[in-house]
Amino acid sequence: MSEIPLYLKICAIAVLLFSTSVLFLTGRFSARALVAGLFTLSIAGYLGCQLCHVFALPQWFNWLIHVGCFGVPLAFYLLTESLFEDKFGFRAIYLALFVFIETVNFYLIVFLRIYSPDSQAYFGDAAALLAALPQTVSLAFILFAIGKTLLRRRSDLDEERRKFRLKFVSITASYMLLVLVSELAFHGKKAPAWLDLLHSAGVLATVWFFALRIFTVRPGTVGEIANQKAAGGEKRSMIDVELRAKLDAAMQIEKIYTHESLSIRELAEHLGTQEYLLRRLINAGLGYRNFNDYLNEIRITEASRILADQAQNTVPIIRIAMDLGFGSLAPFNRAFKDRNGKTPTEFRKSAS
Numbered sequence: 256m257s258e259i260p261l262y263l264k265i266c267a268i269a270v271l272l273f274s275t276s277v278l279f280l281t282g283r284f285s286a287r288a289l290v291a292g293l294f295t296l297s298i299a300g301y302l303g304c305q306l307c308h309v310f311a312l313p314q315w316f317n318w319l320i321h322v323g324c325f326g327v328p329l330a331f332y333l334l335t336e337s338l339f340e341d342k343f344g345f346r347a348i349y350l351a352l353f354v355f356i357e358t359v360n361f362y363l364i365v366f367l368r369i370y371s372p373d374s375q376a377y378f379g380d381a382a383a384l385l386a387a388l389p390q391t392v393s394l395a396f397i398l399f400a401i402g403k404t405l406l407r408r409r410s411d412l413d414e415e416r417r418k419f420r421l422k423f424v425s426i427t428a429s430y431m432l433l434v435l436v437s438e439l440a441f442h443g444k445k446a447p448a449w450l451d452l453l454h455s456a457g458v459l460a461t462v463w464f465f466a467l468r469i470f471t472v473r474p475g476t477v478g479e480i481a482n483q484k485a486a487g488g489e490k491r492s493m494i495d496v497e498l499r500a501k502l503d504a505a506m507q508i509e510k511i512y513t514h515e516s517l518s519i520r521e522l523a524e525h526l527g528t529q530e531y532l533l534r535r536l537i538n539a540g541l542g543y544r545n546f547n548d549y550l551n552e553i554r555i556t557e558a559s560r561i562l563a564d565q566a567q568n569t570v571p572i573i574r575i576a577m578d579l580g581f582g583s584l585a586p587f588n589r590a591f592k593d594r595n596g597k598t599p600t601e602f603r604k605s606a607s
Contacts, residue, residue: 259452259455260448260451260452260454260455260456261306261309261455263452263455263456263458263459264302264305264306264455264458264459265306266459267299267302267455267458267459267462267463268299268302268303270459270462270463270466271295271296271298271299271302271462272295272296272299273466274292274295274462274466275292275293275295275296275299276292278291278292278295279292286337286343286344286345287337287338287343289345290330290333290334290336290337290343291334291337293326293330293333294327294330294331294333294334295462296323296330297323297324297326297327297330298327298458298462299323300319300320300321300322300323300324300326300327301323301324301327302458303320303323303324304320304321304324307320318365321360321361321364321365322357325356325357325360325361325389326353326356326357327393327431328356328392328393328395328396328397328431329349329352329353329356329396331396331397331400331427331428331431332396332397332399332400333349335400335401335403335404335424336400336403338404338420338423338424339403339404339407339408339410339411339420340407341544341545341548342548342593356392359388359389359392360389363385363388363389364389367385369382369385369386370386387439390435390438390439393431393435394432394435397428397431397432397435400424400428401424401428404421404424408421409518409519409520409546410519410545410546410547411544411545411546412519412534412537412538412543412544412545412546412549413538413544414531414534414538416544423465426461426465427461427465430457430458430461434454437450437454495532495535495536495540498526498528498532498533498536499536499540501526501527501528502526502533502536502537505522505525505526506553511525512550512553512554512557512579512580513554513578513579513580514580515577515580515581515582516580516582517550517580518546519533519534519537519546537549550580551590551594552594554579554580554581554590555590555591555594555595557579558575558576558579558587558591558599559591559595559602561575562575562599562602562603562606563602563603563606565607568603568607572584572587572599572600572603575587575599576588576599587599
């Protein structure tokens with residue numbers, strides 16, 4: 256029985272490495288596909304760390320495996336970011352977080368050897384706190400990712416895609432939390448054989464299930480979305496004419512889009528309709544996959560009109576952003592440049 260967990264982990268690693276290669280190649284190395292591939296690769300590294308003592312591997316290869324292992328919480332956070340952000344892209348802060356996490360883990364585990372049997376003699380009462388630090392950092396990233404997922408879950412207008420992504424994040428996060436709790440509970444002790452078997456079987460089952468799902472769901476669920484707007488065709492016939500008229504009036508006459516943090520639930524209540532009907536209208540009828548993209552298109556269109564108006568040339572850009580419903584200047588600048596290819600300041604100068 257002692258060899259069964261070993262074989263299960265090897266099978267899981269094989270599935271993860273295959274999934275990584277497929278995500279990289281079929282996703283054409285897009286940001287979202289790269290993050291998904293890095294997550295599966297980091298999970299393979301986590302499992303590989305548990306097998307390092309079984310096989311005689313070169314030291315440099317062991318360190319490479321540990322890089323993947325230590326990067327699991329950050330990779331999970333980035334994956335949840337990419338799943339609910341259609342225009343996801345890499346930022347310098349992500350690289351800084353990666354370097355920080357890897358440095359802390361390597362320093363504590365590889366150089367200070369906080370998990371060695373004699374760590375108590377070297378660090379005294381601080382040994383337990385130092386040993387729990389990597390799991391604590393991982394826990395913070397996972398909880399933060401769950402929180403952001405819950406906050407943004409309603410923005411995705413594609414129902415099938417939204418359900419899959421929520422299921423993926425929920426199951427993966429729950430399993431990762433259980434693993435972290437068990438690691439903290441059995442810190443400094445050998446975990447029971449039955450728990451190791453259950454853990455190995457659970458990892459393989461979870462990896463296998465989502466590998467099948469990822470490669471059988473519609474394009475755009477995990478890989479890059481080829482077109483931000485859904486295809487027209489038959490879906491255009493699903494437009495509710497009366498609801499469309501109410502929506503147009505709310506946007507063009509009442510200018511409800513100027514309300515900061517406007518959610519699709521609040522908009523549905525304002526229109527006196529069911530949320531799912533409004534989702535279907537904006538997604539299938541108007542062709543938007545994300546509610547924030549729909550709002551930003553209207554807001555940026557109005558901002559472009561104001562910035563091109565010479566009579567309003569002295570109105571501060573930050574005031575325009577706040578009046579149109581943006582919480583701060585940074586997201587306004589980012590959304591404006593994504594749509595127009597210029598910053599608001601550059602756009603105003605070119606229009607004068």
